[in-house]
Structures are given as C-alpha cells and as structure tokens.
Amino acid sequence: MKREEIIEKATAHLQQLCTVIGERRVGSEANRVASRYAEKVLTGQGWQTRxxxxxxxxxxDEGATVACQGRKFAVFPSPYSLGCSVTGELTAVSSMEQLSATDISDKIVLLHGEIAAQ
Known part of the structure; x- marks a missing residue:
C-alpha cells in the first residue's frame, strides 16, 4: 500500500470516528457505534477481534445553574459529575497556583480563566 493510500484511509477513519460519530464517551450509544465500526474495519483486514x-x-448533561444574590448563571458540569443542590460560600479560582493556595473546604468553587480553558 502506498503512503498516500495509507494517509487517505487513516484520514477517512478519523473523519468517521471524530466527525460523523463524534463524541463517544463511555456508556454512550456513540461509543457503541464507534466500537462496532472499529471491529468491522479490523475484521475486514483479517484481524480477529473479541x-x-x-x-x-x-x-x-441536563443543564446546570448557579444562583448568587438572586441571579442565575449557566454553568458547564464535568462529565459524570453528580447533581446537587447546595448552598455555601462561593470562591473563584482561575489558576492552579491559586487553587493550591486556597482553602476550598466546604466551599463552592467557581473555576474560570486559565484553569477552565479546556
């Protein structure tokens, strides 16, 4: 197989997995579709799969908000985080250095800026 053909096939597989199927977190239907796709490709090349x-x-994500002083703000929960209904002091943190230097015990921590850029 020529180099160009290998690149073309690899690009097609990445297109299928990353764009057509998209995000495929563990447990999702998209993850099952991606697994079936990979199995089909590998068995098509003569590989045994299990x-x-x-x-x-x-x-x-069923949505989330934070309310502070009568105002509600949309927030973006981390995947697999559990829902909650809590009250407490709000502490804002924007860097790893600030996080390391801040006592966040029993506080609601708002990550913003550099630390939340991902």
Missing part, C-alpha cells in the same frame, strides 16, 4: 461487554452508565 468484545468484552461492560455495564456502564451513560452521562447526560
């Missing part, structure tokens, strides 16, 4: 079925939960 599948281990795992019982995992799928996580869905």
């Amino acid at each position: 599948t281990t079925l795992l019982e995992v939960i799928d996580w869905q």
Whole structure:
C-alpha cells in the first residue's frame, strides 16, 4: 500500500470516528457505534477481534445553574459529575497556583480563566 493510500484511509477513519460519530464517551450509544465500526474495519483486514461487554452508565448533561444574590448563571458540569443542590460560600479560582493556595473546604468553587480553558 502506498503512503498516500495509507494517509487517505487513516484520514477517512478519523473523519468517521471524530466527525460523523463524534463524541463517544463511555456508556454512550456513540461509543457503541464507534466500537462496532472499529471491529468491522479490523475484521475486514483479517484481524480477529473479541468484545468484552461492560455495564456502564451513560452521562447526560441536563443543564446546570448557579444562583448568587438572586441571579442565575449557566454553568458547564464535568462529565459524570453528580447533581446537587447546595448552598455555601462561593470562591473563584482561575489558576492552579491559586487553587493550591486556597482553602476550598466546604466551599463552592467557581473555576474560570486559565484553569477552565479546556
């Protein structure tokens, strides 16, 4: 197989996995679709495959807000974080250095700026 053909095939597989199927977090239908796609590609090349079925939960963002002094703000929860309804002192942190130097015990921590850029 020529180099150009290898690059073309690799690009097509990445396009399928990253764009067509998209995000494929563990437990999601997209993850199962991606697994079936990979199995089909590998068996099509003569590889033997084996599948281990795992019982995992799928996580869905059902929206979240933070209310402070009568105002509500949209927030972006981390995947697989559990919902909660809490009250407490709000502490804002924008860097790893600030996080390391801040006592966040029993506080609601708002990550913003550099630390939340991802």
